[in-house]
Amino acid sequence: MTDKTPSGGDIPWGPPPPATVPPGLEHFPVLITLPVQWGEQDGFGHVNNVVFFRWFETSRIAYCMRVGLYGQEPGQRGGGGVGAVKADLILAATNCDYRSPVVFPDTVVVGARTIRIGNSSFTMEHVVYSMAQQRIAAEGKATAVYFNYAEGRPQRVPDSIRQQIEALEGRSLSD
Numbered sequence: 001m002t003d004k005t006p007s008g009g010d011i012p013w014g015p016p017p018p019a020t021v022p023p024g025l026e027h028f029p030v031l032i033t034l035p036v037q038w039g040e041q042d043g044f045g046h047v048n049n050v051v052f053f054r055w056f057e058t059s060r061i062a063y064c065m066r067v068g069l070y071g072q073e074p075g076q077r078g079g080g081g082v083g084a085v086k087a088d089l090i091l092a093a094t095n096c097d098y099r100s101p102v103v104f105p106d107t108v109v110v111g112a113r114t115i116r117i118g119n120s121s122f123t124m125e126h127v128v129y130s131m132a133q134q135r136i137a138a139e140g141k142a143t144a145v146y147f148n149y150a151e152g153r154p155q156r157v158p159d160s161i162r163q164q165i166e167a168l169e170g171r172s173l174s175d
Helices: 049-066 159-169
Strands: 030-035 087-098 107-117 121-130 135-148
Touching: 030 049, 049 087, 049 107, 049 121, 049 135, 049 159, 107 159
Parallel strands: none
Antiparallel strands: 030 107, 087 135, 107 121, 121 135
């Protein structure tokens, strides 16, 4: 089963996109909707900070699926532990700026977009929008490196992936 993003593209995996794009998320080509779970709250009665990074990761994986990074090339990825991983993404850095606490019950819309493609890495932005609050609850960035596990070093992001990212974003992003 595939879902459609508000812009009409297929996401072969992941939570569904929202029916309408919340304000401030118009430039995020991949959006997913996630329910806030009771167990995601901590002793202070709000969603724990670690959960935001999981939400970022889920949107990043949906984005990567969309541009052909996961499961598209035989031998490139293990696919759930089957076969050897030759080259894949490795997270080099991530951060989160919290704007507003999120509490149960709520639904969040999480967006992902790429803002830069370097030689062997790219930088993504993430956003978490609280439907209950009708505002952005958190924003963050992540730097992912295309890593060759067999050689133990970074590798150039393949041209086919660069082209898919730029097509999805609708603009050139290379350094």
